[in-house]
Amino acid sequence: MVTNFVFILLIGSSLLQPAPAAPIFSHGINVGVITDHDVTEASGLASSRIHPNVLYTHNDKGDSSRIFAVDADSGNVLAELNINNARNYDWEDIAVGGCPGALTKSCIYIGDTGDHAGDGSVKNIYVVKEPVLLKDGSLDPIVTLHYEWSVLDTETLMIDPSGNVILVSKVHGGIGQVGMIPASAFQSSATYRISTSTTLNIPQTTHNDPVGGDISPNGREVLLRTHNSLFYWRVDSMDYLTTLSTVDPVVVSHVKEHQGEAVAWDTLGNGYFTCSEGHNQPIYYFRRSSQ
Template sequence: MVTTLVLSLLVGSLLQPIHTAPVFSHGLNVGDISDHRVTEASGLASSRIHASVLYTHNDKGDSSRIFAVDADSGRVLAELNINHARNYDWEDIAVGVCPNAPTKSCIYIGDTGDHAGDGSVKNIYVVEEPLLLTDGDLNPMVTLHYDWNVLDTETVMVDPNGNVILISKVHGGVGQIGMIPSSAFLSSSTYQITNTSTLNIPPTTHNDPVGGDISPNGREVLLRTHDTIYYWRVDNMDYLTALSTISPVVVSHVKEHKGEAVAWDSLGNGYFTCSEGHNQPIYYFRRNSL
């Protein structure tokens, strides 16, 4: 009976799906962001309603604006001012379902960074993706203030259910992972992050991580440090557990001047990166295998 049980467990384990890490191409320069208004592209996110469009924003101290960028050339298509918002230290941007309209697509902007040593303001602005990409203003659908006992966060990601995953930036790279459930964006009160875990990446010599993104289907995560891009497969969308217990795979990366931004394309067929600075290239890494 024991032998039969062991054989059954062995056969069962062999029948479980085995996911091999995908292979991505070397970075292809698809265009330069030469517009003088974009000087510190700190975050990057792919539009879900406009083909080959990326959203980006400047780091600390800029006005409260984001830019729509042509992913095939780097040309700025629109400057979008966010009303009733302030850029203390915008660090990352993501696209996902809207909090109170799951059939619509929203842009999540994280004012989550610390540039003065006194902590971040901890605000997330949520605006609906515009149907037309022309210069103009966007009103936040939600402005969520959260409380969390970390000073600096440069990674803001949104899963397919509208839950927000944050990862703090610390020297050595072993930051904290926190989650804000989608339901919190329907409330006017401050959300207290208490459910956290510790990021499982090899120790670094920098203040890391600096950006990340969840794939459109929710099953893959990219996380960027100053020297590396890490990849996780997360089939059950339990990101706090996966990113704290599973060892990531290193994927293709270009050493950029001050690279902080990474974003999946809208279909999950590859990812983009770019760097802070003037006239910086956009790199695209195409998936070569599943």
């Protein structure tokens, strides 16, 4: 009888073990200011995989089809890169990951996924190779993927280590849809149709949310930004649709910015950056302080 009691006690204690604690990140450190007058609506942010301390950003709707390479230590623009054969109807997010069919090489994914006129997004993703040299110039897309999805507006584009793209729609209240475009779709010229999606599990907001996100370089952590919060998930299974729709997120450090939409992990996953749309906006860095 005593043995059974001890066994039951041990089983019960194992079931009551707390979940692994979420990492703690420092308060935002202002590491630089983007003073370049051509960067007026930094809607997305992504860390270079080949250039240390370099971030890529782009303007929101209505700008020409260009991205900017920015020094993460100062905010200075290092290069303006025009994307050939592309159009900025409403570019909303940017991500860096493995290239289609060549994951060991680094590519930039640009999402023309936003709806600024109430008639839906054009749903194009441009993929360009990261430039070896950072200087003003132009880049040719190696892939321009058109996709179909039932949602009207999407402001979050993320890429996982396997080259799959995760999209999160933006809706009033923030409870949007999470969809995936597999890496294989970027090796085809066909339009990809997202036919299966899940519902995002975040507390309801009072705005049209979410507005941006990023997957860590190792694929095990996700950040998703709303107007007033920054949410974090641990994703050990690499099953992003299930995790983002069933697991409660943790709120992590953020700064209330003028119109903050952009967030990006640093290259090593030691912390993350944020910045806001507008002129002369600071770049904030949040360093991981514990695990």
